[in-house]
Amino acid sequence: MTAPDKGFTLSPNPPQHALHLHRELNRVWANDRGWWGQITAVNHTTLGLRFMATALVFFAIGGVLAMMLRAQLATPAGVFLDTELYNQIFTMHGSIMMFLFAIPMLEGLGIWLLPKILGTRDMAFPRLTALGYWCYLFGGLIMLTALLFGVAPRDGWFMYTPLSGATHSPGINADIWLLGVTFVEISALAAAIEITVTILRQRPPGMTLTRMPLFAWYMLGTSVMMLVGFPPLILGSVLLEVERAFNWPFFEVARGGDPLLWQHLFWLFGHPEVYIIFLPAAGAISTIIPVMCRTQIVGYGAIVAAILALVFLSFGLWVHHMFTVGIPHMALAFFSAASALVAVPTAVQIFAWIGTMWRGQPQMHLPMLHIMGFFLTFVMGGLTGVMLAIVPFNWQAHDTAFVTAHLHYVLIGGFVFPMMAAASYWMPLISGRGRIKGLGEAAFWVILLGFHGTFFVMHLTGLVGMPRRIDTYPDNPEWIWLNLTSSIFSFVLTIGFALFAIDMVLQALLGPRTPRDPWKGQTLDWAMMRPTPSYTFASLSTRPLTPGQPAGEVALRLARGEGLLPGAPRGRREFLVTEIGTGRPDHVAILPGNTALPLAMSAMIGGFVLLMLAGLYILTPLALAGVGVLIWRWGRSLTTPHDHPPVSIAPELSLPVHHHSRATLVQSGIVCLLVANGTLFASLLFGLGFLTVVAPNWPAPLPLRGGMTEAILTVAAVGALALGSLAVRLRIGVVPAITGLAVNLLALALVATLAAMALHDPTNHARDALRAVLTGYAGLHVLMSAGFAGFVWQMALRGELSPNRPGVVANWRLVQDYTTVTAAIVALVVIWQGIAG
Amino acid sequence: MSWLMKSLLGPGVWGVCFSAVYGLHGLGCARGWSDLTIAPSSVHHFAMLGTWLAGIGACALLVIVLPRGGGMQNQLPRAGAWIGLGAVVFTLFPILVASSC
Ligand code: HEM
Numbered sequence: 001m002t003a004p005d006k007g008f009t010l011s012p013n014p015p016q017h018a019l020h021l022h023r024e025l026n027r028v029w030a031n032d033r034g035w036w037g038q039i040t041a042v043n044h045t046t047l048g049l050r051f052m053a054t055a056l057v058f059f060a061i062g063g064v065l066a067m068m069l070r071a072q073l074a075t076p077a078g079v080f081l082d083t084e085l086y087n088q089i090f091t092m093h094g095s096i097m098m099f100l101f102a103i104p105m106l107e108g109l110g111i112w113l114l115p116k117i118l119g120t121r122d123m124a125f126p127r128l129t130a131l132g133y134w135c136y137l138f139g140g141l142i143m144l145t146a147l148l149f150g151v152a153p154r155d156g157w158f159m160y161t162p163l164s165g166a167t168h169s170p171g172i173n174a175d176i177w178l179l180g181v182t183f184v185e186i187s188a189l190a191a192a193i194e195i196t197v198t199i200l201r202q203r204p205p206g207m208t209l210t211r212m213p214l215f216a217w218y219m220l221g222t223s224v225m226m227l228v229g230f231p232p233l234i235l236g237s238v239l240l241e242v243e244r245a246f247n248w249p250f251f252e253v254a255r256g257g258d259p260l261l262w263q264h265l266f267w268l269f270g271h272p273e274v275y276i277i278f279l280p281a282a283g284a285i286s287t288i289i290p291v292m293c294r295t296q297i298v299g300y301g302a303i304v305a306a307i308l309a310l311v312f313l314s315f316g317l318w319v320h321h322m323f324t325v326g327i328p329h330m331a332l333a334f335f336s337a338a339s340a341l342v343a344v345p346t347a348v349q350i351f352a353w354i355g356t357m358w359r360g361q362p363q364m365h366l367p368m369l370h371i372m373g374f375f376l377t378f379v380m381g382g383l384t385g386v387m388l389a390i391v392p393f394n395w396q397a398h399d400t401a402f403v404t405a406h407l408h409y410v411l412i413g414g415f416v417f418p419m420m421a422a423a424s425y426w427m428p429l430i431s432g433r434g435r436i437k438g439l440g441e442a443a444f445w446v447i448l449l450g451f452h453g454t455f456f457v458m459h460l461t462g463l464v465g466m467p468r469r470i471d472t473y474p475d476n477p478e479w480i481w482l483n484l485t486s487s488i489f490s491f492v493l494t495i496g497f498a499l500f501a502i503d504m505v506l507q508a509l510l511g512p513r514t515p516r517d518p519w520k521g522q523t524l525d526w527a528m529m530r531p532t533p534s535y536t537f538a539s540l541s542t543r544p545l546t547p548g549q550p551a552g553e554v555a556l557r558l559a560r561g562e563g564l565l566p567g568a569p570r571g572r573r574e575f576l577v578t579e580i581g582t583g584r585p586d587h588v589a590i591l592p593g594n595t596a597l598p599l600a601m602s603a604m605i606g607g608f609v610l611l612m613l614a615g616l617y618i619l620t621p622l623a624l625a626g627v628g629v630l631i632w633r634w635g636r637s638l639t640t641p642h643d644h645p646p647v648s649i650a651p652e653l654s655l656p657v658h659h660h661s662r663a664t665l666v667q668s669g670i671v672c673l674l675v676a677n678g679t680l681f682a683s684l685l686f687g688l689g690f691l692t693v694v695a696p697n698w699p700a701p702l703p704l705r706g707g708m709t710e711a712i713l714t715v716a717a718v719g720a721l722a723l724g725s726l727a728v729r730l731r732i733g734v735v736p737a738i739t740g741l742a743v744n745l746l747a748l749a750l751v752a753t754l755a756a757m758a759l760h761d762p763t764n765h766a767r768d769a770l771r772a773v774l775t776g777y778a779g780l781h782v783l784m785s786a787g788f789a790g791f792v793w794q795m796a797l798r799g800e801l802s803p804n805r806p807g808v809v810a811n812w813r814l815v816q817d818y819t820t821v822t823a824a825i826v827a828l829v830v831i832w833q834g835i836a837g
Numbered sequence: 838m839s840w841l842m843k844s845l846l847g848p849g850v851w852g853v854c855f856s857a858v859y860g861l862h863g864l865g866c867a868r869g870w871s872d873l874t875i876a877p878s879s880v881h882h883f884a885m886l887g888t889w890l891a892g893i894g895a896c897a898l899l900v901i902v903l904p905r906g907g908g909m910q911n912q913l914p915r916a917g918a919w920i921g922l923g924a925v926v927f928t929l930f931p932i933l934v935a936s937s938c
């Protein structure tokens with residue numbers, strides 16, 4: 001392969017009238033008018049801001065819940081909340097802060113900022129952005145409604161079984177968490193997919209990965225971690241919900257399950273989650289520090305290596321949350337060592353930041369103050385984290401207020417302070433206005449004082465033995481003063497956050513207009529006109545900024561169309577797609593416009609969730625069928641009945657549009673989706689292995705059903721799928737499509753027959769439940785492949801299929817191969833179980 | 838192989854090796870492999886040790902074969918190999934010191 005460092009010299013287009021270009025682009029890219037326009041919006045600026053604003057509302061709600069907790073704990077026998085309500089409130093506080101504030105906040109920042117910083121016009125899949133937003137909103141509303149009606153989850157934000165199982169939590173409280181959070185996680189997966197694809201495929205020509213702004217590196221690390229980190233949680237939630245709804249035992253010891261499986265699946269997600277939250281924050285810090293210090297970042301390469309290390313290592317730590325469950329010494333030592341090792345890349349970044357400040361001349365603008373708050377707080381959180389990673393200390397401090405203190409130092413230090421820095425840094429770009437002097441600084445100091453007053457003391461409260469998650473402590477007068485202090489300072493903290501919010505609002509409404517690029521930023525976002533136009537750039541940059549070049553310098557040239565792909569002369573939303581490694585221009589993508597389809601889709605998924613919550617299980621297939629129909633429509637709008645001419649992007653360069661490219665954005669997106677899906681499948685196999693080896697009540701009492709006939713049918717099903725994989729490789733046309741459809745339907749029939757013939761009642765034992773889940777997984781994927789084949793067949797009937805437009809079949813091939821391979825693995829596992837007994 | 842993939846190799850080896858040793862450890866403890874002794878230790882221990890050494894070997898090989906010099910293009914894959922080597926050695930050294938089950 002060629003070294004991807006070579007630059008590209010594309011000569012610019014001739015200048016045009018900037019206002020004319022603006023009008024032309026705006027007609028094509030702007031949202032529709034009025035309320036309807038908000039519903040159909042797919043634009044990343046609109047949706048990114050909306051994500052962040054909604055996340056702030058949830059932060060405020062989570063904060064109010066925290067105040068209720070602190071009010072209750074201020075005195076030893078508080079009567080403000082009873083135990084049931086206290087449990088609901090701390091569970092909802094933790095869940096809201098993690099799933100409805102932190103994750104959506106970082107998604108919003110990524111969605112809003114990445115296209116601007118990479119100099120492109122939108123995210124790779126705008127409709128997916130919108131779908132993610134609606135899923136987030138509806139899922140969040142379901143959880144809030146439950147809180148209002150007093151049926152909110154109450155088993156802690158990590159929902160340990162058996163507490164959250166059907167016996168101990170009979171109501172719908174736990175279902176609200178499992179279904180609500182999974183619903184919201186659709187938005188996390190959607191964001192992860194499009195962030196990955198956008199960063200890998202939409203950079204300016206010549207911006208190799210090694211010249212990419214650090215923020216993009218950090219977001220790439222984050223999105224990859226989300227692709228791999230969320231599936232275990234989603235699997236765990238689905239299994240637990242199936243156990244609760246249909247009585248299939250996965251976590252119930254008596255029937256071969258094991259509650260530790262839940263803990264593994266949860267923390268397999270839960271620890272990486274901490275880094276998923278931290279990396280974007282660190283990305284903001286790495287962007288802001290050099291600008292505030294009038295210099296360049298020190299150790300770009302070392303930071304990239306540190307990100308690489310963190311992305312991997314953070315998946316090797318999860319067991320440190322389970323140190324007290326009786327895991328053998330050696331395993332404890334592995335995870336303890338990994339926990340210590342992960343401090344190294346974190347330290348590398350901190351030293352790079354300090355080095356940058358050392359080299360430059362730090363100016364204590366407000367963003368820098370918040371970064372100082374970050375340093376102070378996060379480093380302390382890191383120290384207590386190292387303490388907790390030491391196994392004997394962990395046994396002492398486990399489940400005390402010490403852990404609560406630690407996690408808030410890390411989360412507020414490592415996420416909230418950097419986000420406040422980011423807010424004050426990018427506010428001039430969001431609103432085009434500057435700050436009102438003094439208010440933001442006051443807010444910062446009040447927050448800093450309030451935070452450390454509340455949580456520093458909480459370390460001591462923990463060391464003198466106060467457990468977390470208790471609502472009264474009448475027999476422990478020695479905890480009174482510590483708790484009262486925490487509670488008083490927590491109100492100071494709240495006042496600080498309120499001041500911060502007031503500052504933001506006043507700034508947006510009344511602040512003085514700022515010049516363009518007030519900070520002399522070093523990334524392309526500051527090369528935009530203001531207020532930020534819907535299409536971001538009137539023409540796209542011909543190359544990355546050179547180090548040290550202020551972005552404001554290129555702003556006028558881009559606005560006058562002296563870059564690539566100026567204006568919207570064809571009346572379509574277009575941007576440039578480049579190759580992953582080299583940044584070589586590849587093709588021009590045409591994006592779909594405004595549509596209400598995402599809203600309809602998430603409403604349909606929401607309908608499914610509500611039917612599950614209501615226990616109307618027999619009606620759920622209707623909602624699922626609705627989702628299928630909408631997916632079909634979604635795909636239909638990507639097809640085209642005729643060829644399209646190439647598009648001129650620069651005087652000497654014309655490129656094909658995406659219909660004529662194989663390596664489309666959609667293809668990259670499907671690869672990402674399959675990575676996530678593969679992780680889910682691997683987690684399922686891990687679950688099977690774990691229960692088989694570790695769970696106490698194995699082997700299952702009933703012998704397996706099935707013999708030679710079943711084995712032959714299984715092999716036949718896999719064989720049919722292999723034929724499908726063969727069919728997609730034939731010349732594009734109607735015959736392969738029909739063949740593909742036929743063999744997939746045959747395989748589906750075989751899987752259904754096998755399920756009826758060979759499976760025991762899944763409620764018998766975890767083994768039978770897992771076999772049923774594996775069969776269901778295979779069946780679902782065969783159905784999806786059949787759907788893809790049917791889709792291609794319909795295209796052939798309508799004359800839309802052409803060897804010149806290979807994208808659809810290439811995507812079908814990916815899905816078909818995935819199905820064949822996973823089905824073969826399922827078949828092997830099932831047959832092997834039969835042999836091994 | 839693409840540049841990005843090359844950079845993922847080193848940490849990837851760690852991922853595979855760490856999972857394999859953790860899996861072997863769990864499996865061995867549950868199935869009583871630690872009682873099957875071959876002097877001076879158990880089958881269980883040797884299985885883990887072998888996997889560990891294989892992981893170290895793979896990372897060391899990467900460090901040797903990946904090209905040096907030449908700016909970030911070559912440095913990141915090499916850094917990845919070193920990260921893999923350091924992580925394999927450090928996170929799995931308890932094989933030498935801790936008792937198995
Ligand atoms: C606004 C200031 C905040 C205050 C005063 C606060 C207060 C508290 C308190 C008192 C608890 C412990 C409840 C108990 O164990 O009895 C708690 C738990 C927790 N908080 Fe916060 N918190 C704040 C902000 C945050 C933020 C920003 C996050 C995350 C981004 C967060 C995440 C959590 C989590 C995950 C738990 C654990 C919940 C559980 O035990 O299930 N908190 N918080």
Ligand SMILES: [Cu+2]
Nearest residue numbers: 271317320321
């Ligand atoms: Cu952790």
